[in-house]
Amino acid sequence: MADILSSRTAPAHGISGEDVIGHPVWTELKEAVETVRPWQLKDGSIDFEAEDAPSRTDAAQAVDRVAAAVDRLTALLPHDAAYHHALAADLRRWADEGFGVPDFLDSLLAFRPAADRTDGRRHVVVFPMYTQNGNPDRNLEAVALRVMWPEWIAELERTRYDNPQFVPIVFEDFTPGYDTDSAVLFPETVAVRKPPASWSWGAIFCDREAARFRVVTEAAVDILGLDLPPEAARLVSDQALAQQTYMLWDMIHDRTHSHGDLPFDPFMIKQRAPFWMYGLEELRCDLTSFRAAVELQAEGHPMGLGVQYAILFDRLFRFPVTGARVRNYDGLGGQLLFSYLHKHDAVRWTDNTLHIDWERAPQVTNQLCEEIETLYRDGIDRPKLVHWFAAYDLVASYLSPHPGSVWAKGPDALDLSLPPRKLVDDVLADEFPLSMFYEALSRKLRDTIASTKGITGSGAGFKFEIADTQQA
Template identity: 75%
Template structure:
């Protein structure tokens, strides 16, 4: 196998450095990775006995091209030198092992992007991994990205929202696993022999989030005949402004998972819980970001006002009608926010037109956040099953359960002698179905949402009629 030494570091750093994707080695690397991806099984291995499989020499040739391209690109990225050395070693070891299930733990442990949070800094990332909300298989992927870390955000992280593992990022280019709905790069998705003791970074593509938000919001506003104030209309029309809002939203949201009165593991890792528990946790983090944005706006942060609109619109317009209805916890959170605002007369749907009381929206949205925080605080003193029912009652106060729901009938309808995790089997896949309003909206937004697959800041923002 080809080996490289990562040397001759003549590349710069930051926004003024040569773009990796403009180097002639990038299309070579991308093509080689795409070829290898097509030969891989679900676990990332290559089965040479499978029908239509290439011979090992063919795969090794493609891998040699990939390794050579990495060697040419690496000098542009001196901050990634150790990672690229470990990456090449992992690729070579994968080949030497006959392309069995890949193990890239060594290169994962050498990759420390959160140690270099500089606005505009590029990274070349190559890993066998699945992409959340994208490709479920651990295929080899190559991604070129840039860090989004403006000074105002860095100052907020240093002084108020400590989150040393968080990275805002944007796409430069990517292979097939990211030509999807995935907007995150997380270390836990990467194929390794064992999970590291701790993860040291987590990154979110704010450009994809912003572009998707803009396209869906523009369509929803048109469909619902919503009269937007001029400053909101300007925000929705501005990709860079939306990216700044999303990177702030994401940073506070991510941090909130480990802050507050938490009656359980905040990420619910290796736990089996009813999906409304995940929905409430994600909504709590979003509404905390909203609440903090209200404070920051009062202090003069223009990005914070945009965060409030982004949370409300993305949660109300896109989340409930995206994806399928099987344990769709993000959809449930969006349904709950809309219903809460509607039942508190902040949102009105009359004469086939949506009206929003912009003056009252921050106050009432914060009240919903307060109800969830109260649920959490009281949950510390409850047994797990009692807490699940209390959470169910909170959601059911504003959303109608499915008429066939066992949980809606209360504890007497369940075999409470079973462990709580067994009672999750009695939860319906769609425990809280869409309202008639959302059923109609979903039909009209279906094509627009489908069109956001693979979207980036560079995508055409015009929605087909």
């Protein structure tokens, strides 16, 4: 890969990360939030009858310290003044009403980071929320973060991949709910009295995604003896480049959930479906991003090739062996991609060494994308259960179902008098177990994957821009 990035200290738009996380008010805010967190129940409320519960006075004082710190932050982050005002009001109302289930809808609606995605802009976010792939409880959390929005990504979003709600971010600091595997900040996770009709933003921590990718890929490449092209090796070794790459991948992936021939709600919100349906949807979005990256590369865009490598390596190495095997739909998508590439001679595991045909792999990956798109297009004319079986057949063509699977025996083995959502109960927790290849890889990568919990990127305070491609 040519030198496509140049780095320099970023103009901080009046505030730097060090100004926030190095300021006494941030320390005060974190300490106050971390005082409140252990008192909260799963739903975010505080039970004053519980053992080790605080007094109402102590709880009120701690929450008031949080609100006071938020008020003081406005001087550092004036662009968030409306949000800070609403947040302090929500905090104090929660205390005044007796610390029941929190309702932070007013402050959530006031926080609109997608409205001005200025590159380098800092935010401090405080909400009672669970963290996806992290803490399942609605604890009070505080996160200091920075927006990534260089001109090259802004131009692509404006001209090709419109996604006005997407906000790529990096960590500055956080409370314990983000000392986990969570790499997203989504409004859906916040405790509110009722969800609004629609959400206006969704944020991805590109630094955590990139850092996790680099650590796991480096270990997998060493274990499998894979010979990387120079451009791929550079991506794995360069955190700044990897963050930029993930920003582009995530932007295209996110918008794909609402683009294409969709036979169902693209996010499958409040639907009950077999987990392979979610796996195919996530894989479809990744493979659509891959195809877009192939097109960008063909046009000479310097980020196109890196996105292809990132998708292949994360899907082939990290996703299949990360997390529990219970309805692991991202793991299933990675297994499917590997098997598809292997059965179409784009990947070979020979003499205990992994070989990838770098010319054939993009063609075969795009071919799988086309198969999934055909499934979706045909699904528009199918009843839900028929579509589920067609999707099962696609997956089972490449992955062996569990020998005890009822679904693998076909429709005659199921009680079709039941509604489809009830038939989901017959899906095994691990309907498509790991192959022997992935069982072995899982054991060897287990400690590496565990080590990435809470990981963040490096290079805070820097801005990375694509250099002129003719000079690169």
